[in-house]
Amino acid sequence: MQQYFPVEIDSPEAMKDFGSHISRKLASGDVLALIGDLGAGKTHLTQGIAQALGREEAVTSPTFALVNEYTDCSPELIHFDWYRMETPEELLAIGWEDYLEREAILVIEWPDRFPEMIPTGTHCIHIEHINGGRRLSYALA
Numbered sequence: 286m287q288q289y290f291p292v293e294i295d296s297p298e299a300m301k302d303f304g305s306h307i308s309r310k311l312a313s314g315d316v317l318a319l320i321g322d323l324g325a326g327k328t329h330l331t332q333g334i335a336q337a338l339g340r341e342e343a344v345t346s347p348t349f350a351l352v353n354e355y356t357d358c359s360p361e362l363i364h365f366d367w368y369r370m371e372t373p374e375e376l377l378a379i380g381w382e383d384y385l386e387r388e389a390i391l392v393i394e395w396p397d398r399f400p401e402m403i404p405t406g407t408h409c410i411h412i413e414h415i416n417g418g419r420r421l422s423y424a425l426a
């Protein structure tokens with residue numbers, strides 16, 4: 286992945302295209318952490334990943350559900366939003382440890398809530414606002 290970063294992306298459509306592009310670098314068992322403010326484009330990027338993995342229906346932010354499972358994707362895609370979680374215990378209560386064992390790609394919005402819960406080897410993308418668009422940068426965990 287590293288060779289593509291940093292990159293500037295200036296529309297929601299291009300954000301989805303980028304998600305679809307990086308989906309080819311992801312395999313079952315991978316965890317992708319998306320770090321960025323509200324409105325950074327984390328859900329759009331995830332939508333692009335989901336579409337590239339075969340999902341035809343919309344991808345919405347799991348802010349209220351905490352987690353959305355896209356079993357129509359191959360590999361399956363599990364989409365978390367930790368924004369509304371207060372403690373790591375809440376994450377454990379929804380089965381975080383079981384999710385880590387799943388044959389699936391895990392994408393996390395707001396991973397910075399509980400850095401201690403992020404497994405070694407997680408791919409991280411930082412998204413910043415710049416001039417109406419976004420700058421994405423990649424760092425190994």
Ligand SMILES: Nc1ncnc2c1ncn2[C@@H]1O[C@H](COP(=O)(O)OP(=O)(O)O)[C@@H](O)[C@H]1O
Pocket residue numbers: 294295296297299300321322323324325326327328329330346394417418419
């Ligand atoms: N690269 C981009 N450039 C400009 N606008 C974007 C970009 N990515 C997403 N957006 C817009 O930003 C808003 C928030 O996107 P969303 O994916 O919901 O962000 P997040 O999940 O990080 O809160 C949406 O209105 C979307 O159209």
Ligand SMILES: [Mg+2]
Pocket residue numbers: 327328346347394
């Ligand atoms: Mg979101």
